[in-house]
Amino acid sequence: MSNETFDEETLMAYADGELDAERARAVEAAMAQDESIARTVRLFRGTAAAARAAVSDSTPPVPAALRAAVERAVANAAPLSPESRDTIPPAVPERFRSRSAANSPLYALAATLAFVAVGVGAFFAGSRSSGDPQFGGLAVVAAGTEQKAFDEALRSVPSGSAQPLAADARVSIAATFRDRAGQVCREFQVERREAAVTGVACRTGERWSVDFATAQAVASGGFQPAGANAALDAFLTEHGAAAPMSAEEEAAALGLETPKR
Amino acid sequence: MPSDIGAELIALLPRLRRYALKVCRSADAADDLVQEACERALAGAERTTDAPFDVRMFCIMRNLYIDRLRRARTRGETVDADDQRDLTGEDGRRTTESRLMLDRVSQAIDALAEEQRDVLLLVCVEEFSYREAAEILGIPIGTVMSRLARGRLRLAEALGMDGETGPVIEGVGR
Numbered sequence: 001m002s003n004e005t006f007d008e009e010t011l012m013a014y015a016d017g018e019l020d021a022e023r024a025r026a027v028e029a030a031m032a033q034d035e036s037i038a039r040t041v042r043l044f045r046g047t048a049a050a051a052r053a054a055v056s057d058s059t060p061p062v063p064a065a066l067r068a069a070v071e072r073a074v075a076n077a078a079p080l081s082p083e084s085r086d087t088i089p090p091a092v093p094e095r096f097r098s099r100s101a102a103n104s105p106l107y108a109l110a111a112t113l114a115f116v117a118v119g120v121g122a123f124f125a126g127s128r129s130s131g132d133p134q135f136g137g138l139a140v141v142a143a144g145t146e147q148k149a150f151d152e153a154l155r156s157v158p159s160g161s162a163q164p165l166a167a168d169a170r171v172s173i174a175a176t177f178r179d180r181a182g183q184v185c186r187e188f189q190v191e192r193r194e195a196a197v198t199g200v201a202c203r204t205g206e207r208w209s210v211d212f213a214t215a216q217a218v219a220s221g222g223f224q225p226a227g228a229n230a231a232l233d234a235f236l237t238e239h240g241a242a243a244p245m246s247a248e249e250e251a252a253a254l255g256l257e258t259p260k261r
Numbered sequence: 262m263p264s265d266i267g268a269e270l271i272a273l274l275p276r277l278r279r280y281a282l283k284v285c286r287s288a289d290a291a292d293d294l295v296q297e298a299c300e301r302a303l304a305g306a307e308r309t310t311d312a313p314f315d316v317r318m319f320c321i322m323r324n325l326y327i328d329r330l331r332r333a334r335t336r337g338e339t340v341d342a343d344d345q346r347d348l349t350g351e352d353g354r355r356t357t358e359s360r361l362m363l364d365r366v367s368q369a370i371d372a373l374a375e376e377q378r379d380v381l382l383l384v385c386v387e388e389f390s391y392r393e394a395a396e397i398l399g400i401p402i403g404t405v406m407s408r409l410a411r412g413r414l415r416l417a418e419a420l421g422m423d424g425e426t427g428p429v430i431e432g433v434g435r
Contacts, residue, residue, distance in 0.1 A: 009406045012413065016384065018391055043424030047413040048385040050420065054366035055386045059279040066292045070274060070299045074267030077303035212272065238275070 006030060008040065015044035056238055061181050064204060154186055154201050154208045159250060168192055176250040180240025184253045185211070187236075200235060211239075269314050270299055276315070276387060277322060283370070283382055284326060294329070298322035312396060316389065319397045369419040377412030380405050385413075 006014075006027060013019050014027040031038040146165045153163045153171045162172035174187040185202040199213030212235040245253060277298065281291035298321045312320070370378060383394040384405070391409075395402040417423070 039424035050366045051385040054363045057363045058367045062274045
């Protein structure tokens with residue numbers, strides 16, 4: 001029997017996962033005893049969920065001009081020294097945040113991301129360079145032909161199929177869908193010997209750009225951590241991705257011949 | 262070779278702009294703010310903490326925003342407060358009930374006192390911890406909590422939420 005009282009801030013902290021285990025248990029005991037405490041916790045949870053949904057929903061996509069300006073700034077930036085490179089922790093994708101769970105698998109995933117971050121950087125830069133002379137001289141040197149093959153795959157490979165990019169790399173296309181803005185987007189995976197990148201590329205005019213990517217190290221047995229899908233799901237949710245297109249819809253959206261049945 | 266933080270920066274753009282839009286309430290001002298923050302980060306300024314990348318980016322952007330406000334005030338400019346309504350409602354699908362509800366929530370957030378809205382956006386929308394929000398805003402964690410609690414109670418009141426039925430929007434709670 002608990003007759004401890006809690007102030008609103010404590011109940012809010014409980015709702016937000018900010019209390020330590022002992023305090024959280026005390027609040028849970030009180031919630032079971034006292035409906036008004038439980039109601040206050042629900043109120044705080046409800047406001048957070050409503051705010052998150054409302055702001056995500058009302059946010060228009062990043063304007064192409066802003067994205068391009070930042071990409072130029074990235075391309076022009078001086079490379080970091082190796083020491084500083086090591087000290088930069090990766091951003092944990094939004095919905096991966098677990099406030100009180102330093103040991104969660106998500107942190108392990110973040111560590112994985114850090115491990116392959118350099119490769120992903122190059123990959124990003126490369127995938128954005130198509131048709132844009134600003135990025136023409138960018139260091140995706142080895143990726144010159146890879147880049148072309150990747151763009152070609154986005155344009156023409158049906159979902160469910162894969163295409164080689166290089167001797168040790170291939171891209172497979174998982175699905176095609178439209179985002180909230182009506183852009184045609186494709187979910188893809190680029191697999192390499194030591195790492196795989198799952199991502200989403202969207203088409204603006206005739207250009208494809210990678211709007212999301214998450215990397216996973218691939219263990220020797222071909223094992224891939226499951227966490228990447230959660231990040232992808234969060235991205236898709238946030239961007240209002242519609243259900244994947246059927247083969248016919250996809251062919252129409254990509255301007256390809258309708259698949260034979 | 263581009264800077265290594267480039268990919269992370271680009272991945273973070275939607276969140277940076279989302280926050281900037283809510284804070285600046287003008288698309289142009291938000292874009293300027295995000296771009297300048299990115300340039301600062303790339304220039305390697307302010308690499309002083311070992312906080313996660315997104316926390317540092319929000320810090321940089323927040324500090325820039327405060328600087329701009331201050332400069333605008335000394336020049337006697339007023340900050341354009343309300344072309345934000347133009348930013349939503351571009352697609353013709355905003356008619357369903359849940360969408361109307363989301364619009365109401367969005368308006369109620371805009372109507373909050375700025376200090377309450379700030380913490381609400383960082384903690385509830387961007388899902389920063391209290392400590393991270395305190396770092397970004399440069400205020401004590403206790404202040405984050407009291408503003409956040411007041412803001413959320415105010416929001417609940419504006420929306421007629423009473424905690425009886427859980428989240429007002431079906432299917433969006435975690």
